[in-house]
Amino acid sequence: MKKRGKPxxxxxxxxxxxxxxxxxxxxxxxxxxRFGDRLISLALPAGTAMLLCTALDWKKFENLPWxxxxxxxxxxQDERNLMLRDRAAWLCWRxxxxxxxxxxxxxxxxxxxxxxxxxxxxxxxLLRLTVxxxxxxxxxxxx
Amino acid sequence: MTNRIAELRKKRHISQAExxxxxxxxxxxxxxxxxGRYNASLLLAHKIARYFALTIEEVFLFEEG
Numbered sequence: 376m377k378k379r380g381k382p383x384x385x386x387x388x389x390x391x392x393x394x395x396x397x398x399x400x401x402x403x404x405x406x407x408x409r410f411g412d413r414l415i416s417l418a419l420p421a422g423t424a425m426l427l428c429t430a431l432d433w434k435k436f437e438n439l440p441w442x443x444x445x446x447x448x449x450x451x452q453d454e455r456n457l458m459l460r461d462r463a464a465w466l467c468w469r470x471x472x473x474x475x476x477x478x479x480x481x482x483x484x485x486x487x488x489x490x491x492x493x494x495x496x497x498x499x500x501l502l503r504l505t506v507x508x509x510x511x512x513x514x515x516x517x518x
Numbered sequence: 519m520t521n522r523i524a525e526l527r528k529k530r531h532i533s534q535a536e537x538x539x540x541x542x543x544x545x546x547x548x549x550x551x552x553x554g555r556y557n558a559s560l561l562l563a564h565k566i567a568r569y570f571a572l573t574i575e576e577v578f579l580f581e582e583g
Contacts, residue, residue, distance in 0.1 A: 458556075
């Protein structure tokens with residue numbers, strides 16, 4: 376089995392983000408109670424688990440000999456590996472789109488698309504497209 | 519695009535792992551480059567050419583069309 380490399384900064388950010396989200400209902404008095412309880416019970420344990428796993432990965436990496444650390448770093452930054460990662464993400468994204476469209480088609484055929492379901496789906500699609508366009512615009516400016 | 523990496527490497531008795539170490543990529547990347555399944559970035563092409571003390575055009579052969 377391939378050893379895991381040094382945790383990326385995003386793994387720390389995700390874990391801390393979940394923990395902060397889980398703590399928000401405790402810190403903000405005006406938080407809706409029902410939503411807050413669910414957020415605490417979901418985000419706090421998830422964030423703590425993510426933080427622990429990331430810390431363990433980091434510790435494991437730190438304990439490796441220098442050569443192994445360099446090899447893992449190289450594997451992580453290798454341009455072919457980065458290309459494979461990008462392509463895999465892109466293909467999965469396209470696959471998700473196809474599955475999503477198929478799901479919507481099936482739901483439409485079975486008369487399941489009531490406005491209560493359709494409206495959040497429409498918002499989700501719109502949000503996803505907007506975020507995609509914004510990220511592309513930002514990357515276009517950056518490069 | 520084709521390249522002469524395998525030929526140059528064998529001529530100089532360098533292993534794929536040694537070349538990979540020298541240009542800071544994985545051995546799998548060198549394998550893919552040699553088999554023509556992957557095209558190097560300009561930066562990697564430059565590093566490989568410099569390693570062999572040649573120009574990029576002497577290592578990487580661009581084919582029109």
